[in-house]
Amino acid sequence: MLRKRIIPIVLLDGFSVLKTINFKQRRNLGSPITVARTYNTRNVDELVLLDIDATKQGRAIDKFTISEIAQDCFMPLTVGGGISSIKDIQDLLTRGADKVAINSYVIEKPSFIKEASSIFGSQCIVVSVDVIEEEGKFYIFSRGEINRNLELIYWIKHAEELGAGELLINNVTRDGMMEGGGVELAALVASSVSIPVIYVGGISCPEDAALIGRTDVSAVGISSIFHFTDYTPNDCRVALAKANIPVR
Amino acid sequence: MLKIVDLQVGNIGSVIKAVKFLGVDYELITTPEQLVGASKIILPGVGSFASASEKMFTSGFNEAFDEQVLTLKVPVLGICVGMQLLANQGVEGGSHKGLGYIDASVERINSFDRTLTVPHMGWNDVNGKELTLFDGIENESCFYFVHSYAMRITNSQGLDIAFTDYGEDVVAYVRNDNIHGAQFHPEKSQSVGLRFLRNFIELC
Numbered sequence: 434m435l436r437k438r439i440i441p442i443v444l445l446d447g448f449s450v451l452k453t454i455n456f457k458q459r460r461n462l463g464s465p466i467t468v469a470r471t472y473n474t475r476n477v478d479e480l481v482l483l484d485i486d487a488t489k490q491g492r493a494i495d496k497f498t499i500s501e502i503a504q505d506c507f508m509p510l511t512v513g514g515g516i517s518s519i520k521d522i523q524d525l526l527t528r529g530a531d532k533v534a535i536n537s538y539v540i541e542k543p544s545f546i547k548e549a550s551s552i553f554g555s556q557c558i559v560v561s562v563d564v565i566e567e568e569g570k571f572y573i574f575s576r577g578e579i580n581r582n583l584e585l586i587y588w589i590k591h592a593e594e595l596g597a598g599e600l601l602i603n604n605v606t607r608d609g610m611m612e613g614g615g616v617e618l619a620a621l622v623a624s625s626v627s628i629p630v631i632y633v634g635g636i637s638c639p640e641d642a643a644l645i646g647r648t649d650v651s652a653v654g655i656s657s658i659f660h661f662t663d664y665t666p667n668d669c670r671v672a673l674a675k676a677n678i679p680v681r
Numbered sequence: 682m683l684k685i686v687d688l689q690v691g692n693i694g695s696v697i698k699a700v701k702f703l704g705v706d707y708e709l710i711t712t713p714e715q716l717v718g719a720s721k722i723i724l725p726g727v728g729s730f731a732s733a734s735e736k737m738f739t740s741g742f743n744e745a746f747d748e749q750v751l752t753l754k755v756p757v758l759g760i761c762v763g764m765q766l767l768a769n770q771g772v773e774g775g776s777h778k779g780l781g782y783i784d785a786s787v788e789r790i791n792s793f794d795r796t797l798t799v800p801h802m803g804w805n806d807v808n809g810k811e812l813t814l815f816d817g818i819e820n821e822s823c824f825y826f827v828h829s830y831a832m833r834i835t836n837s838q839g840l841d842i843a844f845t846d847y848g849e850d851v852v853a854y855v856r857n858d859n860i861h862g863a864q865f866h867p868e869k870s871q872s873v874g875l876r877f878l879r880n881f882i883e884l885c
Contacts, residue, residue, distance in 0.1 A: 436806075438803050476871055478804060503695075504698070507699060507869060507874060508825070508869055509825060509827075509869050527694065529694055531695065554691070554728055556800050556802065598802070627798055628799070649798075651798060651802065651803060681804040681823045
């Protein structure tokens with residue numbers, strides 16, 4: 434039986450690992466290479482690395498960092514940040530990434546999903562979507578503001594049709610709040626598409642991870658609690674297992 | 682020497698990294714002539730069946746494989762699309778020829794069950810304990826899969842097969858004599874995957 438994945442999400446500002454709140458307030462947590470190495474020794478299911486300043490600064494994520502991290506990493510590695518060309522993807526895959534996450538660029542140029550997936554295969558192309566919860570409704574958040582012209586469910590279905598192999602849903606409203614994940618958002622997205630969905634945002638303890646794990650998502654992405662509490666990815670796996678959700 | 686075949690239709694860096702980590706000498710090859718003299722062959726697979734098949738048959742690699750694998754009985758391990766290429770044919774991106782070493786065709790995973798999430802992506806357990814390549818690997822150990830197409834075996838006589846459960850029995854590993862195929866990615870499957878690769882290198 435396919436296991437639900439627990440995926441540490443590592444956010445970078447180009448050089449250092451960050452913890453964010455609502456994608457705004459930040460704390461610096463040191464070298465991404467050290468952080469990734471720790472996760473590797475903890476035998477995690479997978480790792481996602483996102484450079485959250487790359488797009489804003491008009492550059493792609495640093496390739497040397499990826500090479501270093503991929504060096505002794507024998508698990509799937511997804512990398513995102515500032516990707517806007519086939520060459521960006523090629524470079525990251527050559528450096529050891531298995532999948533790339535693309536966000537802002539494909540909102541402006543959806544056909545890039547099709548182009549990239551036809552070259553590298555769907556399994557390699559993760560479409561990342563930042564979501565704001567507002568009065569029980571969900572909106573796409575892009576380039577620092579709510580995008581009211583693009584409806585969330587329309588967009589994720591369209592991304593699937595264009596060849597996205599997986600969705601990475603970041604709940605910006607719950608980011609770093611440590612108040613629990615958005616179960617409703619996770620369930621809604623996972624039931625709208627038939628590609629795997631990774632839900633990220635708001636998990637404050639292993640039991641929160643299990644609540645998300647009960648929905649049809651394929652994976653729960655977690656960032657803050659691995660940095661600021663004693664909880665490990667394995668604690669989350671145990672919580673899911675207790676809730677009768679298959680984990681590795 | 683162990684030869685790793687690069688059909689140049691995708692990135693095979695992680696297979697090389699894993700073999701390096703195991704401390705094994707290898708040669709990365711890109712032309713059929715270089716296959717001569719192999720003690721073992723790994724055929725990694727990324728990209729689509731169509732592009733890999735096209736490369737295999739236009740480059741003449743198919744003849745070099747027949748010589749090494751069928752005539753000289755050199756052990757070969759196909760991984761993911763590399764495993765699928767061992768079948769008679771595949772339907773991804775139109776109907777394309779495979780090497781025909783396993784009596785099978787490669788078809789879309791959810792052709793029967795439309796509710797399944799595709800690709801089959803993530804960790805799933807494989808029960809292959811009594812098989813050579815699973816030596817030292819416990820039953821129910823999980824390996825990392827990522828694929829939308831799977832091998833459907835039409836004649837299983839003489840084959841060793843290990844399945845994984847994804848809506849139906851999906852072929853995770855198949856062996857026909859000196860020919861091995863893994864649908865999962867051992868190079869992405871942490872320590873059990875490294876053990877599987879080491880078993881191929883040391884025990885075959």
